[in-house]
Amino acid sequence: MADLGIQADISGTRENISDVGDFFALMKPRVMSLVVFTALTGMIAAPGSIHPVLGFIAILAISIGAGASGALNMWYDADIDAKMQRTAARPIPRGRVSADDALAFGSFLSAASVLTLGLLVNWTAGGLLAFTIGFYVFVYTMWLKRRTPQNIVIGGAAGAFPPMVGWAAVTGGVSVESVLLFLIIFLWTPPHFWALSLYRCRDYERVGVPMLPVVAGPAETRRQIVLYSLLFVPVAISPYFIGLGGLSYLAVSSILGAVFLKLAFDVRRITEGREGDATAKKLFLFSILYLFALFGVLLVEKIVMRVMA
Amino acid sequence: MSSVEAAEKLKQLPAWLKERPWVRNAVTTLVWVVAAFAVQKNGYNALGIAFLVTAVFITVMLGLIAIADYVSRGQSDTTQRQRARNIAIAVALGAMVLMFYAATIVRMGGNVVNRPLVIPGAGIVGSGLR
Numbered sequence: 001m002a003d004l005g006i007q008a009d010i011s012g013t014r015e016n017i018s019d020v021g022d023f024f025a026l027m028k029p030r031v032m033s034l035v036v037f038t039a040l041t042g043m044i045a046a047p048g049s050i051h052p053v054l055g056f057i058a059i060l061a062i063s064i065g066a067g068a069s070g071a072l073n074m075w076y077d078a079d080i081d082a083k084m085q086r087t088a089a090r091p092i093p094r095g096r097v098s099a100d101d102a103l104a105f106g107s108f109l110s111a112a113s114v115l116t117l118g119l120l121v122n123w124t125a126g127g128l129l130a131f132t133i134g135f136y137v138f139v140y141t142m143w144l145k146r147r148t149p150q151n152i153v154i155g156g157a158a159g160a161f162p163p164m165v166g167w168a169a170v171t172g173g174v175s176v177e178s179v180l181l182f183l184i185i186f187l188w189t190p191p192h193f194w195a196l197s198l199y200r201c202r203d204y205e206r207v208g209v210p211m212l213p214v215v216a217g218p219a220e221t222r223r224q225i226v227l228y229s230l231l232f233v234p235v236a237i238s239p240y241f242i243g244l245g246g247l248s249y250l251a252v253s254s255i256l257g258a259v260f261l262k263l264a265f266d267v268r269r270i271t272e273g274r275e276g277d278a279t280a281k282k283l284f285l286f287s288i289l290y291l292f293a294l295f296g297v298l299l300v301e302k303i304v305m306r307v308m309a
Numbered sequence: 310m311s312s313v314e315a316a317e318k319l320k321q322l323p324a325w326l327k328e329r330p331w332v333r334n335a336v337t338t339l340v341w342v343v344a345a346f347a348v349q350k351n352g353y354n355a356l357g358i359a360f361l362v363t364a365v366f367i368t369v370m371l372g373l374i375a376i377a378d379y380v381s382r383g384q385s386d387t388t389q390r391q392r393a394r395n396i397a398i399a400v401a402l403g404a405m406v407l408m409f410y411a412a413t414i415v416r417m418g419g420n421v422v423n424r425p426l427v428i429p430g431a432g433i434v435g436s437g438l439r
Contacts, residue, residue, distance in 0.1 A: 019390045020397045021320045029316070053415045057408055116405075120412040 022096040023105055026074055027067025034291075035066040035162045041295040042166030042181055044302045045244060050121075050170045058121045058169035062162055065113035065129045069136040069158070071106030075099055076141050080207035086200060110137075117169070125169040132161040146208070149215040152197075156189030157182075163295075177244045180235070187232035188291055191225045191264060195284040198222070198267070199277040218276075222268045225283070229264035233257035236294055245298055246305075252297045256290050323393060327378050333371045340364045362410060366403050373399060 039062045043055060050058070074081065074090055082093035091097040097105075110133050118126025140155030160182045167178035194212055197204060198221060201213040213221040237253045239245035245253070263283040270279045326332055340363070347360035377392050384392075 017387060017390060018394075019320065020393050021316045023394075023397075024316055024319075051415045053411050057412055060408075112405075116408075120409070120416070 018091065018097045018101065022091040023071075023101075025091050026071040026097060026102055026105060027064075027109075028070035028074075029067075031070055031159075032063050032067050035159075036063045037292070038181075038185065038295055039063070039162040039166035041299045041302075042163030042178060043170050044299055044306075045163075045177070045181070046167040046170035048170050054121055055169070058117060058125065058166065061113045061117035061121070062129060062165050062169075064109050065117070065133050066162065068106045068109035068113060069133045071102050071109065072133075072137045073141045075102040075106060076137070077145075078102075080146075080209060083207045084203040086203055117165075121169045122172045124172050124174070125165050128161060128165045128168050128174075132158055132165065135161070147210065149210045149212045151210070152193045152212075153190050156186055156193070159189060160185035177239070177242065180239055180242065180244065183235050184232075184239075184294065185291070187228060187235050188287065190228040191232060192284060192287040192291075194221050194225050194228075195267065195280045195287065198280040218271065222271065226264050226268050229261055233261055236290075239298065246301045249294075249297045249301055252293055256293055260286060260290050323374070323396075326374070330375065333375060337368050337371055340367045356414075359411060359414065363407065366407060370396075370400055370403060 078092040081087035081090050114126050114130040117129050136158035144151040144155050163181035164178045197211040197213050204211040205214045240250040266279045267283050270276050344360040344364035348357040351357040
């Protein structure tokens with residue numbers, strides 16, 4: 001901890017110095033933006049319609065639920081966050097927000113978001129949101145993260161639920177299409193996160209989190225990245241074949257999928273030194289672009305279809 | 310602009326507003342003008358009432374901020390942060406009330422407010438009182 005030059009006080013702030021921005025940072029705004037985007041896509045792609053006011057409320061509740069689970073994750077992981085370069089500047093390790101405040105904030109927002117979605121939209125969506133928050137906090141954060149290298153594979157499900165919740169907000173149920181949207185993000189998460197952990201593995205090693213590169217080594221991680229990419233890309237293209245995506249979706253998902261696979265094989269091939277890290281970083285960044293592109297095209301296609309209809 | 314930069318800009322907003330009280334007054338006036346037009350166009354139905362409730366909410370919030378600014382002059386940084394948090398909580402709760410109001414109108418229909426308060430023989434609606 002000393003090498004990071006951080007004075008971490010995770011037990012609680014001595015002075016009440018946290019401001020509104022610190023609480024906002026607790027909600028992991030970048031993750032929230034991805035959640036909003038994928039949930040919106042699920043909502044627009046779903047058959048049927050929802051009143052714009054209820055649609056807005058659904059998106060707001062889903063994003064706040066995601067933010068709440070982020071706050072609870074930061075509360076639980078404050079001890080290891082303080083020791084990791086990537087997370088040391090989070091509000092709790094910096095001493096800006098006390099752990100107790102983060103717990104209260106996350107718990108209240110979790111309950112409020114679920115109740116709002118359930119009462120104002122429908123209880124299928126509310127129940128799915130509750131399950132998502134519970135899965136992220138209890139299954140991923142508290143159970144899997146510090147125990148198994150498969151943490152990100154199973155825990156990735158939590159990040160994959162938002163489009164299903166969005167879909168359920170409109171239809172009141174779950175269908176093959178929404179499960180496919182779930183699968184896209186579920187299978188995207190391992191190569192995405194393992195690419196990051198390849199060049200951040202010292203961080204995880206220092207705090208004893210059994211990420212795959214720490215436990216099985218970089219070579220096995222690179223092999224797993226290729227395997228999951230081979231699974232992920234066909235699934236990413238498949239919405240076209242069940243009528244969820246159109247021709248432009250097929251084109252974008254195929255072309256970018258080929259690039260994704262090439263980068264994954266590059267990660268497997270180039271293993272040494274700075275170039276190895278750079279290749280992993282390239283895959284990590286491209287994976288974000290790919291996911292945004294997939295959902296973006298789906299979203300645009302559905303909007304255009306509705307306008308033309 | 311990244312989300313961090315956006316958050317930083319948002320943090321500066323209260324200070325920016327504090328130096329420009331005319332912005333608060335202008336926003337309040339504008340909100341009431343819009344509400345007045347909405348009521349004139351729609352009458353006192355759900356939409357018109359929604360505009361009026363919004364106008365009252367914004368006025369009360371901006372008023373609270375103005376009072377808090379006045380009271381907290383010369384106070385410590387900690388107190389001012391506490392004040393900002395209190396205002397954020399008040400705004401969030403107020404927005405939640407509005408959101409539930411809007412959702413009620415959407416789900417139950419605009420005529421939800423067009424019903425008699427007292428039904429002869431049945432007493433006050435919803436109260437169980439006769």
